Amino acid sequence: MSTITQLPIPTHFDPYKVGEVWRVPYQTRAIEAKAWANQQGLTPATDDRFRVCLLAIDVQNTFCIPGFELFVGGRSGTGAVDDNVRLCEFIYRNLGKITTIVATMDTHSAMQIFHSVFWVNQAGEHPPAMTMISLEDVEQGVWQANPAIAPDVTQGNVERLQAYALHYVRQLNQHGKYLLTVWPYHSMLGGIGHALVSSVEEACFFHAIARQSQTQFEIKGGNPLTENYSVLKPEVLIDHEEQAIAQSNTPLLERLLTYDAVIIAGQAKSHCVAWTIDDLLTGIQATDPVLAQKIYLLEDCTSPVVVPDVVDFTEQADAAFQRFVDAGMKVVRSTDPIEQWAGMRF
Structure with a gap:
């Protein structure tokens, strides 16, 4: 086995700032x-x-900063902040071993199928956040697509908008x-x-300069007609007329599989992380199931969606990770020396 060579953490890193938003001093960090x-060779x-390759999924303020819109607290209540302290430390300790960092960016606008303005009831009211809309709800007219948004979504065709809304929940x-x-x-x-969490952005930038390796960004989630939890594939690809509305991110899948190891972290474990890994596994199984053995899941750098007294996706997230392990992937901890992970060959 290779000699364990974890690097010290640079003095600029402050774990107490990970839960805050601030400006990264790029020029200073580049020099450092x-x-x-x-200094470290x-x-x-x-x-x-x-x-x-380190695949950092949706490590953005909206999911990771307390008080922001969809802070992923997990059952502890501080999940994403704790995860990102460990993620930053992992990047710094393993700066010389991480070849590339790929950061996915959930990217939305107002009029999308998972936002309130997209839907109305018979009284013209929009559903409150965290409403679950079922197939039966749409079939029975409890919720319908908002006709007022048709000009921005279906070129003004209200009938097509309503037909698609039913098709979507049916899919x-x-x-x-x-x-x-x-x-x-x-x-x-x-x-x-x-934006990326400031401390994580700083770590990625520091890696980019120190290793002369450009951080790669993958934008997802901008299609108004489908959810896009996974960076590799939207939830729905075709409309009610069998026309394509979106496509899978095959180039990213193929690029990830060129690496000797892919390490995955980010938010949320129950949603964008789990579904990205699920699509990655599907692509692997269609190519060569043995490739699953080079996928590493940082279990202490991801948390599930938990809204107290509303929803708790912890069990679903854990079940998904067990399924990935059963397929050959490895669950690891960021605090363990990377050289000790099975399959690593530095």
Whole structure:
């Protein structure tokens, strides 16, 4: 086994600031990162013989900062903040071993199928956040698509909008997905909630300069007609007329599978993380099931959606991770030396 060579954590990292929003001092960090690389003997990522990708899913303010729209507290109430302290420390300790960081960005606008303005009842009222809309609700007219948004969603065709709304919840029902959830407006493009958590952004930037490896960003979730929990595939791909409305992110899937190891962290374990891994597993099984063995899940850098007295997805998240392990993936902890993980060959 390789010698364990965890790096010290740079002095600029402050774990007590992880739950806050602030401006990263890029120029200062760039100078420090270059000096840190020289001091620690780090080489450019292009020299890596064993190539490692860290896939950081939706590590954005909207999910990770207390008081923001969809803070993922987990059962502890501080889940995402604690997760990101460990994620930042993991990046810094393993700066010389992480070849590439890929950050996914949940990206929304107001008029999308999972936001209140998309739906109305017979009184013209919008559903409150966290309303679950079932197939029966739409079939019985409890909720219908809001005709006023048709110009922005279906080129003014109200009939098509209503037909699609029914088709959408029917597709979710047929494929065993979660009920359509009306989420609070979140991760809005152009807003503060959309940005990466400042401490994580700083760690990614520091890695980019120290290893001369550009952080890669994957935008998802902008299609008004479908949810997009997974960065690899929207929930619904075709409309009620069998026309394509979206497509799978095959280029990212293929790129991830070129790495010798892919490490996955982020939010939320029960939703965007679990469904991204599920789609990754589907792609792996269609290619070569053995490839699942090079996927590592950072269990202490992700938390499930828990809204006290409303919903708790902890058990579903844990069941999904067990299924991934059964398929050959590995659940690991960020605090354990990466050289000790089975399959790592530095």
